[in-house]
Amino acid sequence: MIEVSHLSRQFGTFRAVDDVSFSIPTGQIVALLGPNGAGKTTTMRMICGFLGATSGNVLIDGKDITQDPVQAKSKIGYMPESAPLYSDMIVEDYLNYVARMQNVDAAAKVPALCKTCGLKEVMHKNISELSRGYRQRVGLAHALMNDPEILVLDEPTSGLDPNQIEDVRSLIKEIGKTRTVIISTHILGEVETLCPRVIIISKGKLVADSPTNELRERVGNSLSLNLTLGGASFTDAQKVFAKIDGVVGATKTDGEKIKGERKLCSLRLSVKENAEVRKEIFDAAVKNKWTIYQMEVQKNSLEDVFHALTQGKEEK
Numbered sequence: 001m002i003e004v005s006h007l008s009r010q011f012g013t014f015r016a017v018d019d020v021s022f023s024i025p026t027g028q029i030v031a032l033l034g035p036n037g038a039g040k041t042t043t044m045r046m047i048c049g050f051l052g053a054t055s056g057n058v059l060i061d062g063k064d065i066t067q068d069p070v071q072a073k074s075k076i077g078y079m080p081e082s083a084p085l086y087s088d089m090i091v092e093d094y095l096n097y098v099a100r101m102q103n104v105d106a107a108a109k110v111p112a113l114c115k116t117c118g119l120k121e122v123m124h125k126n127i128s129e130l131s132r133g134y135r136q137r138v139g140l141a142h143a144l145m146n147d148p149e150i151l152v153l154d155e156p157t158s159g160l161d162p163n164q165i166e167d168v169r170s171l172i173k174e175i176g177k178t179r180t181v182i183i184s185t186h187i188l189g190e191v192e193t194l195c196p197r198v199i200i201i202s203k204g205k206l207v208a209d210s211p212t213n214e215l216r217e218r219v220g221n222s223l224s225l226n227l228t229l230g231g232a233s234f235t236d237a238q239k240v241f242a243k244i245d246g247v248v249g250a251t252k253t254d255g256e257k258i259k260g261e262r263k264l265c266s267l268r269l270s271v272k273e274n275a276e277v278r279k280e281i282f283d284a285a286v287k288n289k290w291t292i293y294q295m296e297v298q299k300n301s302l303e304d305v306f307h308a309l310t311q312g313k314e315e316k
Contacts, residue, residue, distance in 0.1 A: 001023065001024070001026055001061055002058070002059070002150060002180065002182075004020060004023065007019070007053050007055075007057070008054050009039075009042050009043075015204055016039045017042050017053075017201075018203070020043060020056075020201065027178075027180060028180055028181075028196070028197060029172075029176040029180075029195050029197075030180075030181070030183070030198070031184075031194070031198045032185070033185060033186065033191055034201040034202055034310065035186060035202060038186075038201045038202050038204070038310075040184040040201055043184075043201065044182065047076075047152060049066070049073050049076075058072075060150065061149070075150055076150045077150070078151075079136075079140055079142070081154045085127050087127045091122050091126075095113065095114075095145070098145050099145055109147075113141040114141070116174075117138075117140050119134070122134050132159050132160055133168065136157075136160065136164075136168055140156070140171065144175070148179070149179060150182070151175065151180070152182045152184075153182065155184055156172065156183060156185075157187065157190060169190070169193055173194055188306055191302060196211060196212055196213075197209075198210060198215055202309065202310040207309045215305050223271045224270060225269040225278075225295065225296070225297055225298075226295070227268075227292065227294060227295055228266045228292070228294035229264065229285065229290045229291065229293070230263070230290060230292075230293055232263070232285075232288065234265050234267055237267060237290070238267070241281060241284065244280045244281065245275070246275025247270070249270040249308065250267050250270070251267060253266045254266035266294075269281075270308065278297075281295070
């Protein structure tokens with residue numbers, strides 16, 4: 001059980017984490033989601049006891065991470081975004097070294113982790129020779145060495161190719177069957193694939209904490225309308241379409257480009273589910289002498305909800 005209460009962290013005048021509270025029961029995989037620089041890593045480092053909080057506290061199974069750090073940290077395995085490995089060591093030697101440092105029976109634990117983390121093919125290779133995907137696996141084996149009840153993973157698939165991402169996700173899903181797992185990520189597909197619960201942080205503040213399949217309700221029942229316009233700027237299109245009844249927001253999706261002699265603008269409109277706005281959008285485009293190159297309706301995805309909750313709040 002993890003209990004985070006009114007957690008804040010100040011760096012000079014900058015408040016990286018601002019009064020964040022949540023609890024995570026045993027055996028749950030939870031995504032800590034937010035834009036780059038949202039305060040996710042700072043929050044995770046405070047949960048793991050690697051960074052002190054300016055205010056608030058973290059309890060791990062009732063043990064305060066600051067007041068009783070040895071007991072609390074013994075229950076946690078942490079893998080930062082770039083696993084800090086000794087590149088000049090052979091994988092097997094490195095894991096044996098980690099086992100000795102943590103007073104773990106290396107003869108029993110290292111072979112078991114080799115199997116769990118899929119390291120059999122590289123156990124006798126130098127860490128410097130490994131792909132990033134295998135380095136992440138070694139980092140994961142390190143985090144699991146003390147058989148922690150809680151596993152904290154910061155951007156575990158960052159920098160991996162699609163095949164490596166799928167391998168690491170499968171590994172995390174298997175490990176999550178017997179442990180509490182917190183995954184920090186800004187990759188929305190990761191959340192929908194792995195995590196039944198999402199906590200969203202933006203500008204250091206908690207803006208959502210919900211089961212993944214219920215998160216869309218935070219912005220209501222709505223649709224997205226993807227538009228590509230010729231001759232319009234995003235600012236002008238946003239102002240014009242905001243006046244249409246049923247349009248509740250606009251997000252730039254692909255910047256502004258030039259096609260021939262015309263400026264192209266791509267944007268996504270959030271539209272109330274039962275509102276029929278396409279004719280009014282068409283009429284507004286004609287009135288402003290804009291060309292509609294694309295108009296596509298789609299149901300809200302987790303990405304749309306994420307943008308709605310964090311729009312204008314990118315930070316740190």
